[in-house]
Amino acid sequence: MRYFESGARRLGGDRDVAKNGDSARIIVVDDEEHLREMVAEYLAGQGFDALVASGGRALDALMAEALPDLILLDVNMPEEDGFSIARRLRARGKIPVIMVTAADDVVDRIVGLEVGADDYVTKPFDLRELKARIRAVLRRTDGAAQPAANGRPIHIAENDMLIPFGKLMVDREGRRLTHQDGTEEPVTSMEFDLIEVFLANPYRVLSRDRLLELAHRKNDDPFDRSIDIRVTRLRKKIEEDPSKPQTIKTVRGAGYIYSPPKRVP
Known part of the structure; x- marks a missing residue:
């Protein structure tokens, strides 16, 4: 040894x-x-x-x-x-x-x-x-x-599939969030699971129970995979103003809705 x-x-x-x-x-x-x-x-x-x-x-x-x-x-x-x-x-x-x-x-x-x-x-x-x-x-x-970028850009190939997500970009294949200059924003695997659910369900109100069902393993304890905690963390990373979220919005009494920007033809 x-x-x-x-x-x-x-x-x-x-x-x-x-x-x-x-x-x-x-x-x-x-x-x-x-x-x-x-x-x-x-x-x-x-x-x-x-x-x-x-x-x-x-x-x-x-x-x-x-x-x-x-x-x-x-x-x-x-x-x-x-x-x-x-x-x-x-x-x-x-x-x-x-x-x-x-x-x-x-x-x-x-x-x-x-x-x-x-x-x-x-x-x-x-x-x-x-x-x-x-x-x-x-x-x-x-x-x-x-490794974190530490101020150095992580170069992204031109053919990589990047999806706008708030002020950041989602690299689905690499399971990471990046800034416009290519620097990486740290994200946990469970946070990324939640991002995947939102990307697959735009403009649809999802209850907390439904998000738990879609984003996590069935044998997980729902409390310990709190959606509210995870959404709060994501908002701090992707929203211009986390106190006034525009990408992941709260629907009072119902859950959350992902609102991607409307694309202009």
Whole structure:
């Protein structure tokens, strides 16, 4: 096994891993050594390229070497909590994050969604369920982290299909939002699922229940996939004035409606 500085370690690196959907690079971040070792050993046994980090600094050391495909991030850690780390990660780009929260801690789940987590699991959790959630997030995000533009434009090919969405553009094939100059606006996989639903249903009033049904897996807890939270986050990104939305409008007592700009012949 190869060791990294700042409490970071790699598992499964000394054996050949089949080049399939399970060979993704995953970092398990948790201050509880026995837990992160157990999870990482299991994931390595399932064919993932598993790494471990004891906190934010250890995670930064690993990410300086290579971006992961997904990060499993504990919320409660002494030096820097998971929410703070998640905010930093979201500022860097579309790095999928699954938060690990205390059982039945509703506040943690809400904050996790607000900082842009792609999913969450609660302690104690079944390792098989964790693997299933990891696979689901990787499928939604194409299994690859996308670095943030950091002021540098991400060049878009002329033949790419871009769709206006508020003040931004939607790259459906790349599952991303971009500004007019090509710089990328970070968006979570669940936010993009909601964008897809709106694009497919222009000028149609959709209730919250209907949006949940269309945008999320059937076994998700509706509360933890709050449409209101997600719509608020999208408005902050796409609306010129989020307090007076013109693209995703609220229909009082009914739900939301997507109003794309009328095209002039």
